[in-house]
Amino acid sequence: MEIAPGMVVTSKKPHPCGSREWLLLRVGADVKLRCVVCGREVWTTRVKFEKMIKGIKE
Numbered sequence: 001m002e003i004a005p006g007m008v009v010t011s012k013k014p015h016p017c018g019s020r021e022w023l024l025l026r027v028g029a030d031v032k033l034r035c036v037v038c039g040r041e042v043w044t045t046r047v048k049f050e051k052m053i054k055g056i057k058e
């Protein structure tokens with residue numbers, strides 16, 4: 001999956017706030033995401049990220 005900062009991705013499971021959309025902030029061995037609705041920022045590993053993501057929102 002080709003990903004870059006600034007892309008919005010959708011996750012398989014919704015965040016507790018109800019949103020499935022995440023803005024990519026940092027991409028590398030670890031990935032930093034910001035929930036589009038509540039603004040919560042989380043770090044995850046690239047492997048976990050690829051498992052939790054359903055697709056890229058155009």
Ligand SMILES: [Zn+2]
Binds near residue numbers: 016017040
């Ligand atoms: Zn949220």
